[in-house]
Amino acid sequence: xxxxxxxxxxxxxxxxxxxxxxxxxxxxxxxxxxxxxxxxxxxxxxxxxxxxxxxxxxxxxxxxxxxxxxxxxx
Amino acid sequence: xxxxxxxxxxxxxxxxxxxxxxxxxxxxxxxxxxxxxxxxxxxxxxxxxxxxxxxxxxx
Numbered sequence: 001x002x003x004x005x006x007x008x009x010x011x012x013x014x015x016x017x018x019x020x021x022x023x024x025x026x027x028x029x030x031x032x033x034x035x036x037x038x039x040x041x042x043x044x045x046x047x048x049x050x051x052x053x054x055x056x057x058x059x060x061x062x063x064x065x066x067x068x069x070x071x072x073x074x
Numbered sequence: 075x076x077x078x079x080x081x082x083x084x085x086x087x088x089x090x091x092x093x094x095x096x097x098x099x100x101x102x103x104x105x106x107x108x109x110x111x112x113x114x115x116x117x118x119x120x121x122x123x124x125x126x127x128x129x130x131x132x133x
Binding site for chain 2: 015016019028029032035036040041042043044045046047051052055056058059062063066
């Protein structure tokens, strides 16, 4: 099996790659490692009465960020 | 396996994404190293969430 250089891929490229190569578990791991290196934005917890509103606000923000720069919000 | 809190969070998140926001969900999995549940969704695969074992949701 040929070696895939995950490090050479952008976040977007690596995301596309692991979605289309589900058998390549190392690709997903490499991507999750990148996520874990980013600052963590806590949105809510499951028992929060405002869970739905907070999720909705975050989804809208991520969609807007994606529209404006073609990348997912971080 | 996801925890009870992760399953409850996943249900509520899935409901919002699919029923209200009309967004597809592409991947749901557990990172066995952190035990966090990862969700990748969105028409352009641009919505990401993680749920910790105690039910904290972050992006």
